[in-house]
Amino acid sequence: MRLDLCTWEEVQRHLETHRAILVPIGSHEQHGPTGFIGTDAICPETVAREFGDRDGVLVGPTLGIGVAQHHLAFPGSVALRPTTLIAVITDVVRSLARHGFTHFHFLNGHGGNIATVQAAFAEIYGEASFAATASTLHLKLDNWFTGRRVLALTRELYGDANGQHATANEVALSYHAYPDHVKDAQLHPKVAPNGRFRDAADYRARFPDGRMGSDPSLATVEDGGHLLEAAVEDLRDAHRSFTKA
């Protein structure tokens, strides 16, 4: 169930029996020569919507721009400062909490967002703490790519060549979501280098085609379908334990 396709009256009725909402969160950044700019948003959005349709869970707006300053030397990348993303998350939660939602389950597709989402949660909980009131809100962050089943399948399909950025598994899942847009490019070297980085210029110098440690030429639409099934199962486990708490 997608919030953006509901009417306000449908949302009001849904709230009579449900208080949880899923919020996909990602990034808009380069993903090497074969990955979509929107990969990190497309993946959690696809998983959340599939699970939401199957289990009757409402899926809120995808927060599709994240903390990605280190990708800004590649055309098409768009980044938010951590403080901006904290403000966006806080206002999204406040908006939906006003209507009666109490359980906010963020499904993330970008490692660079994790620290900032946790900081936003601390800000939101802090409002109640400093006011000496009890918060009615429950906030949880999961990454679609760190679920038990997804990790096992990724290892089986790609081993170490999954890599750290523009990974084979995220490219496969995004290709499954948009099979008419599959890209073809020669990758040199086949598996990209790995390492640390500081800012955008440093990142581009160390990882000239944008990939880190990955060989996304292994990604197929078919694998993406299997990864989607694994991710939906992982999300179901996580969501049930969250909403029971």
Ligand code: NI
């Ligand atoms: Ni990514």
